[in-house]
Amino acid sequence: CARLYPGLSVADFFLERMRAYLAAYDIVEGEGVKTLTAQGARAYQKRPVSLGYARCADLPLQSGMLHIRMLEGDIIVPAAADTLLMIGLDGEVYPIKDTLFQKRYTATDETLQGCFLYEPVVIDTESGLRVPLLPHAKICTAKEDRVLAHRLERGIKLFTRWDDDNYLLGNPGDWLVQIKNDPGDLYIIKDELFPRLYAPVRKPASSEAG
Numbered sequence: 001c002a003r004l005y006p007g008l009s010v011a012d013f014f015l016e017r018m019r020a021y022l023a024a025y026d027i028v029e030g031e032g033v034k035t036l037t038a039q040g041a042r043a044y045q046k047r048p049v050s051l052g053y054a055r056c057a058d059l060p061l062q063s064g065m066l067h068i069r070m071l072e073g074d075i076i077v078p079a080a081a082d083t084l085l086m087i088g089l090d091g092e093v094y095p096i097k098d099t100l101f102q103k104r105y106t107a108t109d110e111t112l113q114g115c116f117l118y119e120p121v122v123i124d125t126e127s128g129l130r131v132p133l134l135p136h137a138k139i140c141t142a143k144e145d146r147v148l149a150h151r152l153e154r155g156i157k158l159f160t161r162w163d164d165d166n167y168l169l170g171n172p173g174d175w176l177v178q179i180k181n182d183p184g185d186l187y188i189i190k191d192e193l194f195p196r197l198y199a200p201v202r203k204p205a206s207s208e209a210g
Contacts, residue, residue, distance in 0.1 A: 041150040052087030052112035063126030072168035091116025112137035
């Protein structure tokens, strides 16, 4: 530190690094955001891709809370009967309420199989045990719902309605996504995953005057 930052004490060095870290991220409260259109968001449509889902009610749990390690950060959620756990294209896991699941996905009874980049698991908070989701997972297909999405130019820390204490981290290049009919439902999609899940909404060509 002394060679790189002459005249700066160790304490001051870490203070400067902390200030730089805090300045690099904006704090976003999901429930407080009315619309992303002011940030230049565009309309996108979900691709009809096949994903996985498992119901919390089907999992061998010892507690009523689950620790989910998402790609964007860790959250703690209730293992409620009306909560499902989605398994993404790379094996990433995220929660969804059953009412929203019915609107956004078409469920099947077909067993989810395959190898994933990440092992789809959750952690039982009481026992600390990892609970694999694949033995309980089925296949679902995304409906072609529309969302608003904005590609981040700065980092954000997003507090969702799932967990008031833990945030999801979005880095420049990632996407902040908002359900069009539910402004308080915001989430982050990693840059490399976004084009696999969403396609731009094409505006209908205007008819030529004749």
